[in-house]
Amino acid sequence: MSALVGHDCWARRKSKFVIALSIFAVAARLILIDQPYVDHWSWRQSDVAAIARNFEQNGFRFAYPQIDWAGNAPGYVGTEFPILPFVAAICYKLVGVHEWIGRAQALVFFAGSLPFFFLFVREIFGETAARWATFFYSFAPLNVFAGRSFMPDVPSLSLALLGLYFFLRWIESGKLTSYLVSAIAISLALLIKLPSAIMGAPIFFLAWQKWRWNFLGRPALWLFAAITILPSAAWYWHAHQIAERFYPHHFFGAGGIQIENLSWYWNILSRTAASSLTPILSALAVAGLFVAPRGKYTRVFHWWLAATILFIIVAGYGNRHQWYQLPLVPITAALAGTACAFMQSKLIVSRSAMMLLFLGVASSFAILAYLYVRSLYGSSAAQLRDAGLELKKNTAADSLIVAADTGDPTIFYYAERHGWHFLEKDAIYDGNPHDSQQLIVDLESLRSRGATHLVFTSNTFWWLEYYPEFARRVSLSATLMTATPQFKIYKLTSAIE
Secondary structure: OHHHHHHHHHHHHHHHHHHHHHHHHHHHHHOOOOOOOOOOOHHHHHHHHHHHHHHHHHOOOOOOOEOOOOOOOOOEOEOOOOHHHHHHHHHHHHHOOOHHHHHHHHHHHHHHHHHHHHHHHHHHHOHHHHHHHHHHHHHOHHHHHHOOOOOOHHHHHHHHHHHHHHHHHHHHHOOHHHHHHHHHHHHHHHHHOHHHHHHHHHHHHHHHHHHHHHHHHOHHHHHHHHHHHHHHHHHHHHHHHHHHHOOOOOEOOOOOOOOOOHHHHHHHHHHHHHHHOOHHHHHHHHHHHHHOOOOOOOOHHHHHHHHHHHHHHHOOOHHHOHHHHOOHHHHHHHHHHHHHHHHHHHOOOOHHHHHHHHHHHHHHHHHHHHHHHHHHHOOOOHHHHHHHHHHHHHOOOOOEEEEEOOOOOHHHHHHOOEEEEOOEEOOEEOOOOOOHHHHHHHHHHHHHOOOOEEEEEHHHOHHHHHOHHHHHHHHHHEEEEEEOOOEEEEEEOOOOO
């Protein structure tokens, strides 16, 4: 009886540890939850936020998401399934437009993923590995920052983890509820973020381990594939049609499938191993690859890792964005948890020495995670927001803005005005200018299309110095309205022949 009571107490302590860990993980993401979209991922979040506000202002046309940088065109674009900005728009109707509404969606999905990630790793590697894995998953810098950003990546990953766990439950128990939850969750994950298709690798592995070649003859698996794939096929076909029909003919993520040179991938590897995961998590994950116990499903994370690496190689250009490597967080967390569990079972040291060792690992990881994630919160787009607020205050609602903003739409979002990036090509930012003539031609083209204002921010002030002929044209055909160390706003007047 005393042994049973002791076991129950130990189980309760472990449960309390996981619950406390989850509370701290959520609390970490509440820091600056109401921060304006001026951090290092400002441009992606401002686009999603603009779609949400355009839903709220223009009639909740779910199938027609709109951005702000298509000038005087409606700005319909092809995007992921826009359920997140749509829900945010509904909330805007109730409580007004606030940044925390968009950011909180990622936080809610992250919090929902925690118990299922823990349970999945526990099923595969055991209790000790699961607790360590949940710790690493909760506080990896990339996941902390993404888990409070108004973007589809964390919601998609969270749904994929939910689907993966219930898929394992289904193939082991045969319960219909597990089957349906898994299929619906993975279907939504694909709709919200198509690269979540790499989840097909661990799902295939689990099915293979369960049935081998017999999986081909199981109607339930074919139905599962239909439920998960067909809705995405239908939506992304529609999104492609939207991009084909409407200016700026833009499909989010288009062009990302492109293999790059070795130095490109080395930069991704270096950034991921350090700032996205921390060197400690990366090193432990590498160790976990080799010390993971052998069992029926224990190679599931190896398969998931292989699929993710293949995706990074094939979509090399798309992986210039740090958040594209987000699936590496649960993979490396699980493998690192396995390495910690292995050390705990194999090291022959005193209990106090073991506690000190793992306290050192945990504290070192937490300190490095804090140092790496802190820089991402920096206000890298503050000047864009300030310029946008100035434009909102001093321009008419139908003004069309030409923004030398290096392609970041934050200025349009906070101005609540439409316009174009400058330079532009089919509304997409076309990079730094080659000469004055290119700037002049582009500006006059946009003026002929209705542009009313021109704005420079501090990182494009140099255009007015480096291209004197263009600067002269601006002085003759525009009136300076506002000049600060962060931005300059001009009102365009008559064109110069």
